[in-house]
Amino acid sequence: MSQLAIEIKERTFNENAKKIRKNGEVPGIIYGEFMDNTLPIKVNSSKLKSLLKYNSKGSILSFKFKDEAKKCVVKQVQKDNLTGEILHVDFQYVKSNETIKMNIPVNYVGQENLESRKLFLETFLPELEVQGEVEKIPEYIEIDVSKKNYEDKIFSKDVELPEEVKLVTKPDILLALING
Template sequence: MAVTLKADKREDLTKSTTKQIRANGDVPSVVYGKGKDSRTITVNSLDLLKTVRDEGRHAIISLAIEDEQPTNVMLHDYQMDPIKGELWHADFYIVNMAEEMDVNVPLHLEGEAKGVKEGGVLQQPVFELQVRAKPANIPEAISVEVSQLNIGDSIAIADLPKEAGYEFLDNEETTIATVVPPDSAEPDEAPDENAEPEMIGTTDNEGK
């Protein structure tokens, strides 16, 4: 069931108005979708943060724009103010509940591997998996139990249980967790302490 989020129309796009919107605790936002014209709106910052915290990153949101019928959307992207740590802008994507879509879902490893207790090192090569599902079936995260892994064991996407609601799109042979011997986790070569530092960002025209 979609959670409702109220929104107001935003027609004045001047910098002064946008600044005032943020000062009032709202977030300038855009709503768009396949075959739909993009629209500018505002939503309350605290309400949006609470929705994402309570319902998850891939929650279906019933966006209630003033004087209009609610529209099912997902939070597609957002930007944060790097200094104040506040929401700066949000993008909402209009979803068709009957149509599958491709999204990246966080991958979480659970448990302490047997091999780690014996001195091995648990490695996680990937932290997101791409899945295809209808909006209502998109998982908030993929959890994988690793407690039975011994040193030298690994788990690939092909080892994950098949779910009725979604399918994995990444290569099935992709390793998502492995326990390696402690020596294998060490870097092959120690850095040369006498080596000169590499200069980054310089050009032939510098100083001219």
């Protein structure tokens, strides 16, 4: 998983979300098993956008809050459907070696080989739920489809995960199908 850095500021629940966004920040919240209360926050919008451009749900972020470094996982990013503007972000505070459940994206590689054989990949599930220690969960799962043939199916049980990470998604879920 990525080790990214981001600075956050605390906000009060009565701060207007529109005003926060107008000031170039995104409202959000941090929660976690090891926190007494949820923490309402605000994050610089442009920095958050650049971090989330290639790293979304499942990325570990190191954040600085009141001169203290913490780690969290991006749990949810709410965007405006028309503009793509980030409206709100949820983070889960985690400790090193903590066991958590989370969804991680599935990336397919080798699709150009399918296309050269007039085949295409039809995907049904963009991410899988896994459980493991924070540091051991991969940022994404990569599946090579270059040698797949017409009507080959890829199920969640076919995915290779690190030994320390368990699949939570049911094993018989169809992830993708090769069509012609």
